[in-house]
Amino acid sequence: MDLSAPKQDSLPLTGRKLRSLRILSPDAIGKAADESATQVTRIGLTFLGTTAFCLLSLLSPDSALLGVGSEKTAVVNVPFAGPVSFFGFMLLGPTVLIVLRIYLQIYVEHSERLERLARSMSVARTPMLVPLQNPLIRGFSGLTFYLLLPLTMFAFAWKAAAFPASGSALLVVAAVVIASHLVLPLKKFSGRSKALLSSGAAIVVFAMLVGNGPVRRPFYLFRANLTGQYFSFEDFMGAQLNNANLSDTELFQANLSRAYLIGADLSRAKLGNANLSRAHVMQAKLNGTDLVLANLSGAFFGSANLNGADLRSAKLTGADLRGTDLTGADLGNAKLSRAHLGGANLSAAKHLTQEQLDETCGDADTKLPEGLTLKKTCTLEWFDD
Numbered sequence: 374m375d376l377s378a379p380k381q382d383s384l385p386l387t388g389r390k391l392r393s394l395r396i397l398s399p400d401a402i403g404k405a406a407d408e409s410a411t412q413v414t415r416i417g418l419t420f421l422g423t424t425a426f427c428l429l430s431l432l433s434p435d436s437a438l439l440g441v442g443s444e445k446t447a448v449v450n451v452p453f454a455g456p457v458s459f460f461g462f463m464l465l466g467p468t469v470l471i472v473l474r475i476y477l478q479i480y481v482e483h484s485e486r487l488e489r490l491a492r493s494m495s496v497a498r499t500p501m502l503v504p505l506q507n508p509l510i511r512g513f514s515g516l517t518f519y520l521l522l523p524l525t526m527f528a529f530a531w532k533a534a535a536f537p538a539s540g541s542a543l544l545v546v547a548a549v550v551i552a553s554h555l556v557l558p559l560k561k562f563s564g565r566s567k568a569l570l571s572s573g574a575a576i577v578v579f580a581m582l583v584g585n586g587p588v589r590r591p592f593y594l595f596r597a598n599l600t601g602q603y604f605s606f607e608d609f610m611g612a613q614l615n616n617a618n619l620s621d622t623e624l625f626q627a628n629l630s631r632a633y634l635i636g637a638d639l640s641r642a643k644l645g646n647a648n649l650s651r652a653h654v655m656q657a658k659l660n661g662t663d664l665v666l667a668n669l670s671g672a673f674f675g676s677a678n679l680n681g682a683d684l685r686s687a688k689l690t691g692a693d694l695r696g697t698d699l700t701g702a703d704l705g706n707a708k709l710s711r712a713h714l715g716g717a718n719l720s721a722a723k724h725l726t727q728e729q730l731d732e733t734c735g736d737a738d739t740k741l742p743e744g745l746t747l748k749k750t751c752t753l754e755w756f757d758d
Contacts, residue, residue, distance in 0.1 A: 406487040413480045420473045421517060423452050424525050427466045431532050433459060436597045438535055439604070463533050467526060467546060474522050481518075523551045530588070537587035537608075544588055591632075600638075620658075630668075670708075685724075709733045715751050 437459040449462040526547035534540030591611035605625040616636045651671045660680040670690040681701040696716040705724030714735040734751035
């Protein structure tokens with residue numbers, strides 16, 4: 374018995390596959406190699422086209438994330454899946470790309486095995502171009518195989534970061550994709566080792582998110598038409614909403630702190646118990662707006678229209694109300710300490726008391742209801758603690 378010959382079970386998986394393939398005739402091997410190369414090209418082009426489609430779709434305005442906008446932006450026809458909402462596309466798109474990339478990698482590795490076998494058997498092949506010998510095509514192929522999916526996953530994570538939970542989840546997935554692509558060219562690592570390294574990268578990123586909080590970016594909704602929509606409890610912190618149309622919109626208990634609402638139309642909007650602290654609301658329309666119990670502390674209302682607004686029990690501590698029109702606004706129990714009323718029109722304000730005004734400042738242009746007066750004149754140091 375020849376003990377020097379390796380047993381079938383002791384051969385590595387790749388060796389066993391090559392050995393079993395050698396049973397085929399040279400012509401069959403050559404034909405299989407050509408067909409496999411063709412399939413790699415077909416799947417690669419499908420992957421490339423789907424990625425391009427996803428990247429172009431991610432250019433849709435942020436209003437699509439909220440299910441608002443034209444049919445072309447609010448609904449996306451995802452390849453292999455059909456029409457889904459834009460938010461659904463944010464979850465389905467990465468899944469389709471990852472599946473295609475795995476499918477492509479399987480065929481690439483199979484094609485490489487056939488090519489090695491064909492060279493070892495000196496198989497006669499049909500004369501054809503060898504595109505990977507071209508530096509430009511080789512570089513483009515490297516981009517497709519090793520950079521395209523990680524970059525696209527980062528694009529998905531950035532887009533989804535308007536919703537911190539979704540953006541953080543996609544960032545963890547992106548970490549797995551990047552780690553797997555980094556170890557992909559390393560042939561000395563087994564599939565199990567590569568899987569462990571990718572899982573380790575995901576664990577590290579997840580731990581960083583737990584320690585530092587979820588990733589987020591503010592919504593960009595400049596000039597967006599959001600009239601009549603329901604956004605109660607939505608998080609718009611720091612959102613860019615300049616000149617947006619939010620009239621008749623339901624924003625109960627929404628977070629609009631530090632949001633930019635310059636020139637926005639918020640007329641008749643429902644903002645009860647909402648958080649607009651440090652928001653920029655200059656020249657905005659808030660006539661007839663429900664702001665009961667809203668937190669407006671430190672907000673900048675310069676020249677805003679608050680005609681007829683309901684501000685009962687609202688917190689306006691340190692708010693800048695210079696030049697605002699508060700005609701007919703209901704200020705019952707509103708907190709006005711350190712509010713700047715220079716040039717504001719409160720001539721027909723409802724339920725405004727002298728006690729409230731004693732905690733504010735104004736100037737000669739401030740208009741007050743009959744019988745009420747301002748005791749403090751605003752200075753540059755007024756907002757200092």
